[in-house]
Amino acid sequence: MSLAAQPQGGRVPQFDQAAVERGKSTFFVNCGFCHGANARGGDGGPDLIRSVLVLDDEEGKQIGAFLKVGRPDKGMQAFPNLTEQQVGDIATWLHSEIYLAANRRTYQIQNIVVGDARAGEAFFNGAGKCNTCHSVAGDLKGIGAKYDAVTLQGRIVMPRGGRGGGGEGLPPGPLPKVTVSYPSGESTSGELIRITDFDVTLRLASGAFRTFNRRDDDVPKVEIKDPLQAHVDMLAKYKDADIHNLTAYLVTLK
Ligand code: HEC
Ligand code: HEC
Numbered sequence: 001m002s003l004a005a006q007p008q009g010g011r012v013p014q015f016d017q018a019a020v021e022r023g024k025s026t027f028f029v030n031c032g033f034c035h036g037a038n039a040r041g042g043d044g045g046p047d048l049i050r051s052v053l054v055l056d057d058e059e060g061k062q063i064g065a066f067l068k069v070g071r072p073d074k075g076m077q078a079f080p081n082l083t084e085q086q087v088g089d090i091a092t093w094l095h096s097e098i099y100l101a102a103n104r105r106t107y108q109i110q111n112i113v114v115g116d117a118r119a120g121e122a123f124f125n126g127a128g129k130c131n132t133c134h135s136v137a138g139d140l141k142g143i144g145a146k147y148d149a150v151t152l153q154g155r156i157v158m159p160r161g162g163r164g165g166g167g168e169g170l171p172p173g174p175l176p177k178v179t180v181s182y183p184s185g186e187s188t189s190g191e192l193i194r195i196t197d198f199d200v201t202l203r204l205a206s207g208a209f210r211t212f213n214r215r216d217d218d219v220p221k222v223e224i225k226d227p228l229q230a231h232v233d234m235l236a237k238y239k240d241a242d243i244h245n246l247t248a249y250l251v252t253l254k
Pocket of ligand 1: 030034074
C-alpha cells in the first residue's frame with residue numbers, strides 16, 4: 001500500500017508485507033474457489049471482508065480455531081492441516097484487505113484529485129472515443145452535479161453497478177439485449193435476465209418474463225448485444241490515469 005492511500009491523521013496499522021503476500025496466495029489456493037480470490041465472496045462462500053468472525057480475529061487466533069473445525073454442515077470444510085504460520089498469514093492478509101476496503105473512499109478521492117481535467121477532455125474526444133456514444137451537451141450534461149466524484153468514477157468504470165463500482169443505491173445501467181430464435185423462424189427479443197447452459201430468461205417489452213430451454217449450443221440460437229460492452233472493454237484497455245483524468249473532467253460538467 002502506498003503512502004498516498006493512508007488516511008490523514010489516524011493511526012495507520014502496519015502489516016508485514018511478506019506475510020500479506022504469502023497469505024494472499026495461501027488463501028487463493030485453499031479458499032479462493034469458494035470465497036473469491038479477493039475474499040469478497042463467491043458462489044460457494046460468503047464475503048469474509050464483512051465477516052464479524054474475521055473482524056474480531058486477533059492475529060489468526062479465532063480464524064485458526066474456526067478452521068480446525070469448519071462448519072461442514074453448512075458447506076465450510078475444516079482445514080486441520082494448515083500450519084499456524086499459514087493461518088497467521090491468511091489472517092494478516094484478510095486484515096489488510098479489511099483496512100484497505102475501509103479506506104478505499106479516501107484512496108479514490110485522492111486519486112481523483114490528481115487527475116488532469118484537460119487531459120481528460122482530450123481523452124474523451126480522442127483516444128477514449130467516449131464522444132462516439134456520449135455528448136457532454138446531451139446525455140452527460142450536468143453529470144458532475146448528478147454524482148459526487150467517487151460515484152462518477154464508479155459509473156465510468158462500471159455503469160451497471162455491482163461490486164467495486166456503480167455506486168450503491170443507484171439504478172443499474174441498461175441490461176444486455178438478447179434475441180432467441182428457432183430454425184422455424186420464431187424469434188423473441190428482450191432484456192437478458194439470466195443465462196445458463198440449460199436455459200435463458202428474458203424480460204419482454206411488456207415486462208413479462210420468459211424462459212426458454214436450450215437444447216444444445218445452437219438451438220435455439222441466442223444472440224446477446226451488450227450496450228455497455230464498450231465500458232467492459234475499456235476496463236482492460238485504459239490506464240488508471242486515463243480514468244482519473246476523465247473523472248476530473250466530468251466532475252467539472254455542472
Ligand atoms: C468448499 C467451499 C469453501 C472453502 C474451500 C472454504 N470455505 Fe470458508 N466458508 C464456506 C461457507 C459455505 C461458509 C459459510 C458457512 C455458514 O453459512 O455458516 C464459510 C464460512 C467461513 C468463515 C466464517 C465466516 C463467518 O462470518 O461466519 C470463515 C472465517 C471462512 N469460511 C474462512 C475460510 C478460509 C480461510 C478458507 C481457506 C483456508 C475457507 N474458508 C475455505 C465455504 C468454503
Ligand atoms: C459504445 C458506446 C459507449 C462508449 C464508447 C462509451 N459509453 Fe459510456 N455508456 C454507454 C451506455 C449505453 C451507458 C448507459 C447509459 C444509461 O445508463 O442509460 C453508458 C454510461 C456511462 C456513464 C454513466 C451515465 C449516468 O448517467 O449514470 C458515464 C459517466 C459514461 N458512460 C462515461 C463514458 C466515458 C468517460 C467513455 C469513454 C472512455 C464512455 N462512457 C464510452 C455507452 C458507451
